[in-house]
Amino acid sequence: MPSVWERLLGDKSPENQDKVHSGEIFQLWQHLITRYDVRELTDVFQNFASDIEFKALLTYGLELLNEEISIIEKKLDYFGIPLPPRPPKSINSPTNTDILRDQLMFRIIYMGIQNFLILHTNSILAMQNHELRNIFIKMHKKELYAFTKMTDYGKIKGWLQIPPQYNPGA
Numbered sequence: 001m002p003s004v005w006e007r008l009l010g011d012k013s014p015e016n017q018d019k020v021h022s023g024e025i026f027q028l029w030q031h032l033i034t035r036y037d038v039r040e041l042t043d044v045f046q047n048f049a050s051d052i053e054f055k056a057l058l059t060y061g062l063e064l065l066n067e068e069i070s071i072i073e074k075k076l077d078y079f080g081i082p083l084p085p086r087p088p089k090s091i092n093s094p095t096n097t098d099i100l101r102d103q104l105m106f107r108i109i110y111m112g113i114q115n116f117l118i119l120h121t122n123s124i125l126a127m128q129n130h131e132l133r134n135i136f137i138k139m140h141k142k143e144l145y146a147f148t149k150m151t152d153y154g155k156i157k158g159w160l161q162i163p164p165q166y167n168p169g170a
Helices: 003-010 022-048 052-078 101-125 130-157
Strands: none
Touching: 003 130, 022 052, 022 101, 022 130, 052 101, 052 130
16 A cells, blocks of 8 residues: 555656756766766865874765765766866876875865755755655765764864854853
8 A cells, every 4th residue: 555655745656756947957967077076176185184093084074985886876877967077097196295184184074074064965955866866865864974073073083163162161
């Protein structure tokens, strides 16, 4: 027996699932370009990082980005949308890796995760295609998990900029 939601939503045939509007295509395109840029930047950071645990977090982030890039590329291919140019496969870093501090790279990535959370939320709200909305909900959940882990890691390392305690009576 169909659920109340299934009865209310009606026909879920592939013909209706494949319908997308230009805003949804734009969201996919924008997410792909953003992930390409973040992928390239994370690759650079991977070359400069010195903290072993931080390098492991960067590796996890690269795997997550690669997975999401693949999903979005397949969707854009499916809808017949040409893909933007891909970033280089690898980045050659200079021999001086003291140029970027781990703490700075961490905070840049941490801000990027926060921005992705906002971007995902806006995309979820813009999506009317059920399948595309679910893709972004899954990405959002993974990003929330990464944000939680990065917050915990940043606190342990002392890399988060935590404001001082506010004491109104002092």
